[in-house]
Amino acid sequence: MRTPTSPVAIVADPLSSACLRVLCALDHKGVDLPLRPLKLREREQHGPQHRDLNPALGVPVLLLENGEAIMQSMAILEYLEACYPQMPLVPADPLQAARVRSLCHLVACDIHPLTNMRVRDRVATAWGEAAGRDWVQHWFGEGQAALEGWLAHWSGPHCIGDSLGLADFLVVPAVFTMVRLNCAPASGTRLAEVFNAGLRTPAFRRIVAAGGRDI
Ligand SMILES: N[C@@H](CCC(=O)N[C@@H](CS)C(=O)NCC(=O)O)C(=O)O
Incomplete structure (x- = not known):
């Protein structure tokens, strides 16, 4: 299997439940990924910069070393599982x-x-x-x-x-x-x-x- 492109940062509002899914899973795995905070209550998800990054206007978004971004917390969690297999999130059975x-x-x-x-x-x-x-x-x-x-x-x-x-x-x-x-x-x-x-x-x-x- 190809080595996954490394994550470099996560765009997230640390009070949002979809973001906490990913942030807490990273803590569980002992991975310290830089956080780029975005304040949902201040509507920063509607700003032009975030709109370009994620036209679905949500967080979290995972940023990768090759410049790509991944949206949707479930897809992000699966990608993180592939990058950091320690403390697995899904049982093998x-x-x-x-x-x-x-x-x-x-x-x-x-x-x-x-x-x-x-x-x-x-x-x-x-x-x-x-x-x-x-x-x-x-x-x-x-x-x-x-x-x-x-x-x-x-x-x-x-x-x-x-x-x-x-x-x-x-x-x-x-x-x-x-x-x-x-x-x-x-x-x-x-x-x-x-x-x-x-x-x-x-x-x-x-x-x-x-x-x-x-x-
Ligand atoms: N299905 C998406 C949901 C993303 C999402 O909508 N996140 C919320 C935060 S919990 C959000 O960005 N809400 C912004 C809004 O509703 O304007 C995922 O799992 O990542």
Whole structure:
């Protein structure tokens, strides 16, 4: 297999859940990649420089040595796994790997797109602040029920078993956002267990530093 082109930096807002997926996975792997901060709340994703880099106007974006950029956190995570195989994120066993990826896609494809900042802002602008809050509460509630139902299949403390894996790098940042938006899962749930267990590992030190506390 060809040696992957080295990553040189990551463009990210360290408070965003899609960015935290990647930043925390890098910490887990012990990789210190320079961060190019982008402030979503200040709308820097709409600036001409970022528009040129990522016409989809999102973060994270991984910058490579050859000048190329990679968007989409799941693609970035897979690329990082190829570059830095230590502390693997996905188990070798195909069934375990499918379980891990199915949880990842539940967060990345089903929950996050409905609750992303641009969607929340659009609902609030078009139908009012109360509708915006209702929208977020509704879709986070649905997402929590789905996650809770699936997590019940596996014992903890992490998503699947007693070691961190790719699913935790999706689920823990998602719960951090839920907490920040006043939609925390109930304490005592598997979702709370996974979040609390994640916070006790060095991988999620950024979330603790940003105010993440046990549910
Ligand atoms: N599916 C993309 C989502 C990227 C994305 O939308 N990220 C959010 C931050 S969590 C963002 O940049 N939002 C900007 C906005 O909504 O305007 C990924 O996984 O990278």
